Amino acid sequence: MKLLRYGPAGQEKPGLLDSDGGIRDLSGVIPDLTGDALSPASLARLAALDPASLPRVEGNPRLGPPVTGMKNLVCIGLNYADHAAETGAPIPKEPIVFLKSLNALSGPNDDVIIPRGSVKTDWEVELAVIIGTRAKYVSEENALDHVAGYAVGNDVSEREWQAERGGAWDKGKGFDTFGPLGPWLVTKDEIPDPQNLSMFCDVDGVRQQDGSTRTMIFGVKQIIAYVSQCITLNPGDVIFTGTPPGVGLGKKPTPVFLKPGQVMRLGIQGLGEQQQRLVASA
Known part of the structure; x- marks a missing residue:
């Protein structure tokens, strides 16, 4: 459904x-x-x-966005081994958890606003997990019992604010419109194995990301169980589970970032596609 x-x-x-x-x-x-x-x-x-x-x-x-009224928009960083490698970062020993502002949430085809002065806005196709029942201190064995379904997410990121302005990642991840979600929530009965989904992201028709949830370091069960130890997950809460390689930051020899007028198109097997146009902040 x-x-x-x-x-x-x-x-x-x-x-x-x-x-x-x-x-x-x-x-x-x-x-x-x-x-x-x-x-x-x-x-x-x-x-x-x-x-x-x-x-x-x-x-x-x-x-x-296919859900509303959430209390938490949780994200997992550096959760694909091949993405960690492209950024030169070590493989995390535990999930890297950060939060997006709820104001970042937007529709799957809404415009994405490049922040004032930004020169390092980047794309990240991600599998989003939507929680259906309250999860606190859950085990990996029971973690998927708390899932309502899955959706496509775009963890849009401003890399200067994320990594060069001091403090945690949240600043570079929480700008308005930086969390497109959808086009729909696909109930978990239609996605029997969330760890075997192909995913892609194109910018102006050029394939930038071409990955699979198979290369996740921490799978969906592990993520839900881990996050539930420190953040109570409520119905409607969303977890962005990380991105495969091919982000602009990882391009060699020179990183590539988004500009007004460009178009992102991204999708995940069985979950549909979304598309956003980049616009400059007023």
Whole structure:
């Protein structure tokens, strides 16, 4: 099942994608894709619906982030062995955890705003895990029981603010629009093995990242279990799980960064694609 949110920013309604690729309105069934709506019982009720019985949404509305109301937008850094190698960083002994500002969250096809004065804005296609039930001190064995589904994420990063301005990574990761998510949440029953998904990112039609979740250092189970030891994960919370090689920072001999007018297109096997245009900050 593919669940989504559509409509103007701040006024999105819940929906699902039918077998023909059309959007069906769920607002008469649930108020939004948040909290208890992501529980196993709620997802089972939604899966039992006949999409044809739901109002069809006409046209091509804007898609918002497929979940809302989260308390945490957690990210894992340097979580692909080949990405760590391209940046010259050692393999982490434990997951590197940081947070994105909730203001970074944006729709999958919304414009991405390059911050004022930025010359090092970068792309990062990532598998995003969406939590369905509260997770605190969970084991790896039970970690996936807390997952509602998966989505495509773009952990847009400003490398100067991330690494050259002192302090933690959060500053370079939390600018407005730096967390495109979607186009939809794909429930976990459709993704039996999150550790075997191909993924890509193109910039202006040129393939920059071409990777797989197989090269994760810490898999989804490990990440959820680890993060739950220090951050209570609530329904609707999102974890960006790291990026494969091919980011602009790692380009040799000279790093390459994003400029206004460029277009990013990225996707993950079974989870769909998203596309953003880069615009300069006002």
